[in-house]
Amino acid sequence: MDADISIHLQEQIILAQARSTALAIVGSASKDFLGRRSRGQVLSVAGHCGIVSYDPTELVITARAGTPLRELQAALAEKGQMLPFDPPCYAAGGTFGGMIAAGLSGPRRPFAGSLRDAVLGLRCLDGQGRLLSFGGQVVKNVAGFDLSRLLSGSMGTLAVILEASLRVVPCAATEITLLQSCDQAAALTKMQRLACAALPLSAMAWQQGQLMVRLSGNQEAVSTVREEIGAVLMADDAAKAFWSGLRDQRLPFFSSSQPLWRLSLPAAAAPFDGDLIIDWGGAQRWLKSAATAADIRQLSRNMGGSADCFRGGDRDGEVYQPLAPALMALQQRIKQVFDPQGLFNRGRLYAALPGPC
Amino acid sequence: MSDSLTLPDCLPAALKNSLLALLPKQGLLTEIEELRPYECDGLSVYRQLPMAVCLPETVAQVQQILRLCYRYAIPVVARGAGTGLSGGALPLANGILLSLARFTRILEIDKENRLARVEPGVRNLAISEAVADLGLFYAPDPSSQIACTIGGNVAENSGGVHCLKYGLTLHNVQGLKVLTITGELLELGGDVLDSPGYDLLALMCGSEGLLAVIVEVTVRLLPKPKEVSVLMAAFESTEKAAAVVTDIIANGILPAGLEMMDQLAIQAAEDFVHVGYPTSAAALLLCELDGSIAEVASELECVEKLFFEAGATDIVIARDDRMRQRLWAGRKAAFPAVGRLSADYYCMDGTIPRHRLSTVLKQIKVWSEEYGLRVANVFHAGDGNLHPLILYDANQPGELAKTEAFGQKILELCVAVGGTVTGEHGVGIEKLDAMCSQFGADELAVYHGIKKAFDEQGLLNPGKAIPTLQRCAEFGAMHVHDGELSFPELERF
Numbered sequence: 136m137d138a139d140i141s142i143h144l145q146e147q148i149i150l151a152q153a154r155s156t157a158l159a160i161v162g163s164a165s166k167d168f169l170g171r172r173s174r175g176q177v178l179s180v181a182g183h184c185g186i187v188s189y190d191p192t193e194l195v196i197t198a199r200a201g202t203p204l205r206e207l208q209a210a211l212a213e214k215g216q217m218l219p220f221d222p223p224c225y226a227a228g229g230t231f232g233g234m235i236a237a238g239l240s241g242p243r244r245p246f247a248g249s250l251r252d253a254v255l256g257l258r259c260l261d262g263q264g265r266l267l268s269f270g271g272q273v274v275k276n277v278a279g280f281d282l283s284r285l286l287s288g289s290m291g292t293l294a295v296i297l298e299a300s301l302r303v304v305p306c307a308a309t310e311i312t313l314l315q316s317c318d319q320a321a322a323l324t325k326m327q328r329l330a331c332a333a334l335p336l337s338a339m340a341w342q343q344g345q346l347m348v349r350l351s352g353n354q355e356a357v358s359t360v361r362e363e364i365g366a367v368l369m370a371d372d373a374a375k376a377f378w379s380g381l382r383d384q385r386l387p388f389f390s391s392s393q394p395l396w397r398l399s400l401p402a403a404a405a406p407f408d409g410d411l412i413i414d415w416g417g418a419q420r421w422l423k424s425a426a427t428a429a430d431i432r433q434l435s436r437n438m439g440g441s442a443d444c445f446r447g448g449d450r451d452g453e454v455y456q457p458l459a460p461a462l463m464a465l466q467q468r469i470k471q472v473f474d475p476q477g478l479f480n481r482g483r484l485y486a487a488l489p490g491p492c
Numbered sequence: 493m494s495d496s497l498t499l500p501d502c503l504p505a506a507l508k509n510s511l512l513a514l515l516p517k518q519g520l521l522t523e524i525e526e527l528r529p530y531e532c533d534g535l536s537v538y539r540q541l542p543m544a545v546c547l548p549e550t551v552a553q554v555q556q557i558l559r560l561c562y563r564y565a566i567p568v569v570a571r572g573a574g575t576g577l578s579g580g581a582l583p584l585a586n587g588i589l590l591s592l593a594r595f596t597r598i599l600e601i602d603k604e605n606r607l608a609r610v611e612p613g614v615r616n617l618a619i620s621e622a623v624a625d626l627g628l629f630y631a632p633d634p635s636s637q638i639a640c641t642i643g644g645n646v647a648e649n650s651g652g653v654h655c656l657k658y659g660l661t662l663h664n665v666q667g668l669k670v671l672t673i674t675g676e677l678l679e680l681g682g683d684v685l686d687s688p689g690y691d692l693l694a695l696m697c698g699s700e701g702l703l704a705v706i707v708e709v710t711v712r713l714l715p716k717p718k719e720v721s722v723l724m725a726a727f728e729s730t731e732k733a734a735a736v737v738t739d740i741i742a743n744g745i746l747p748a749g750l751e752m753m754d755q756l757a758i759q760a761a762e763d764f765v766h767v768g769y770p771t772s773a774a775a776l777l778l779c780e781l782d783g784s785i786a787e788v789a790s791e792l793e794c795v796e797k798l799f800f801e802a803g804a805t806d807i808v809i810a811r812d813d814r815m816r817q818r819l820w821a822g823r824k825a826a827f828p829a830v831g832r833l834s835a836d837y838y839c840m841d842g843t844i845p846r847h848r849l850s851t852v853l854k855q856i857k858v859w860s861e862e863y864g865l866r867v868a869n870v871f872h873a874g875d876g877n878l879h880p881l882i883l884y885d886a887n888q889p890g891e892l893a894k895t896e897a898f899g900q901k902i903l904e905l906c907v908a909v910g911g912t913v914t915g916e917h918g919v920g921i922e923k924l925d926a927m928c929s930q931f932g933a934d935e936l937a938v939y940h941g942i943k944k945a946f947d948e949q950g951l952l953n954p955g956k957a958i959p960t961l962q963r964c965a966e967f968g969a970m971h972v973h974d975g976e977l978s979f980p981e982l983e984r985f
Contacts, residue, residue: 192741192847193847248659271911272845275872276843277916278931279930280695285690287691288690289690293690330606401605402605403602440682440683441687472938484689
């Protein structure tokens with residue numbers, strides 16, 4: 136049931152502009168928990184759906200924003216390909232557009248690149264209802280500012296994404312996960328050592344005294360490395376369940392009433408105490424903590440990173456790490472370019488976006 | 493071009509005195525002879541002397557220069573090594589040229605996090621050389637990598653032979669420190685994989701010096717692959733070679749590099765460097781595979797089989813370093829080799845979806861005959877990035893204009909088949925008209941809005957990268973007849 140409702144969406148934006156109605160852009164609402172609380176009239180993009188073009192030999196897929204993520208992933212899997220950045224799937228599964236707006240990447244991210252790395256181009260409607268097209272369908276493209284990547288991860292605060300083209304990659308022939316018992320400090324050291332050796336790594340995580348290392352590649356490559364590293368081979372089903380549970384935050388660790396924090400840190404940042412899981416070879420750490428936002432952000436800043444309150448906690452306060460004043464002012468000016476009346480997803484990213492009216 | 497046309501405006505005396513006071517000795521050039529080396533970048537058909545060249549040595553000096561220029565409303569063009577191919581670093585007659593050539597220090601190599609923090613004037617290759625002992629390398633490798641600087645690479649989002657597998661500069665830069673025109677220091681990204689807020693790091697990559705001046709770059713380093721092999725295959729038609737490129741990808745193989753040359757380029761390269769290329773072939777493919785020993789062995793077998801099945805007339809496999817370098821030598825020397833065939837050549841940089849390769853190559857051939865200008869094709873076949881080299885003689889009246897018209901047609905064709913006017917060389921001053929074919933007035937208005945969000949007065953590299961709406965209106969009036977699109981027969985994406 137492919138449908139192009141871009142004209143309809145455009146009309147709604149123009150109407151909202153005339154009435155200064157705040158709009159809440161919604162795909163399947165699977166990521167409602169994410170970001171700051173934002174109020175507005177629902178602008179549903181779900182009806183704008185369908186894969187526009189997919190030629191496996193081009194390693195590029197173009198789809199409308201409302202396309203269910205699972206449908207898109209099934210189409211890729213049929214041709215032995217996948218999205219390189221391993222996006223999380225929440226609740227009903229989410230939409231393609233919501234995935235891009237949220238900009239989240241899964242455990243494969245340090246080794247295969249992030250969502251924004253894979254974005255080649257997109258079409259969107261800005262706050263004046265203008266239909267804009269940035270980037271394209273080719274990997275190498277330096278014509279014009281890279282606004283398709285600026286919009287990726289902008290939480291719908293700049294424009295309504297209509298359609299996007301993403302780079303895809305072949306699935307690995309074989310994937311295995313190796314398991315080793317060790318404490319946090321030893322795990323971090325080992326992760327950095329493995330990352331420095333040219334190995335076919337595709338994920339590295341640590342939880343509750345166990346280091347998990349996933350290898351992807353062809354049969355020979357993977358089995359040679361397995362012998363080199365040693366460690367225990369994890370059963371295939373258990374490994375798959377672990378990595379998708381980590382990706383979608385569905386592991387038992389994540390079911391908690393405490394706020395869930397996502398810390399983005401240098402991969403080799405020192406171990407620290409807390410109820411946590413390490414992903415991205417050390418570069419992303421999930422922390423369950425009732426400590427104050429200020430304390431957690433200070434901890435992250437001291438280690439050269441930042442902390443976002445990913446789930447739970449105070450969704451009316453600042454959820455993402457506050458920006459330096461000069462950077463915030465610049466982001467407000469960028470918001471003005473796309474959405475001068477501040478119609479889209481007001482305050483979803485920061486309270487100060489849209490800027491002072 | 494006569495000298496009188498390139499003579500710059502006079503540097504205001506007060507500004508000159510302030511610059512002299514803040515810059516080190518020999519840090520301010522104002523004499524015509526001193527300015528001459530800076531009059532152009534790698535695209536030498538455009539030349540202009542700046543009012544002055546500033547050669548600061550510290551971030552604080554750059555900051556002061558920008559503040560002064562902001563106060564006096566003087567345009568600033570930043571320059572690295574000046575190897576750019578689109579005139580992005582072409583000076584302005586009423587502007588200052590800000591050279592970052594003295595920022596050549598590697599500030600920190602962080603082995604644990606696999607990062608290097610470097611000044612913008614560090615040469616691309618110098619990074620890989622500095623970390624080679626650790627078994628690491630910096631992946632993007634534009635062909636100018638011996639000379640080009642990392643700051644310029646970020647400004648242009650440079651690619652190279654290996655970006656099919658390893659990505660562009662954008663994918664390999666993790667942090668930037670930049671100065672805005674008002675002298676504000678911004679830190680974007682850092683030692684982490686992502687940062688809160690809008691992705692300004694991505695926006696800076698390929699912004700061609702219009703948004704801010706890069707003063708520090710943190711690049712990601714990768715472990716050197718254990719095994720590297722190169723295959724060379726000759727084909728009797730470019731169509732056959734183009735089809736194999738698609739087959740390789742369809743078989744789930746992502747080569748580290750996949751390059752193609754046509755007959756004229758093969759002949760020129762062979763005459764120049766004598767590496768043993770089969771000069772009778774219509775097309776040559778070079779395929780580099782890297783990874784673990786087991787991985788490379790199985791992929792090598794697969795690619796060799798594909799080449800054989802596609803009717804390759806000659807297949808050579810380089811397994812050792814010496815042979816590998818030999819096979820690459822011809823490809824790397826292709827531009828200067830083609831330069832020996834003709835007084836001048838004009839290098840294009842369009843990118844197209846891979847499956848359009850033979851259509852576009854055929855059309856270029858037809859036009860080549862129509863215009864009476866020879867074309868040598870050397871390109872990154874794996875990612876559809878074409879580099880047709882149009883051979884011409886600037887001393888023949890009208891031949892440059894004819895060449896530019898031909899080039900423009902090629903770029904319009906690239907856009908029409910779903911591609912772009914520039915894959916890795918940037919828009920600069922050269923492709924402003926071509927940008928009008930790729931973007932409409934609304935997109936251009938947003939680009940100008942973004943420029944203003946960073947640089948309200950339009951002082952950083954003004955007039956480059958993004959054409960004015962007026963320019964496109966005038967250009968469109970010439971090129972769109974009765975509202976018809978060019979190539980109406982082609983499907984559009």
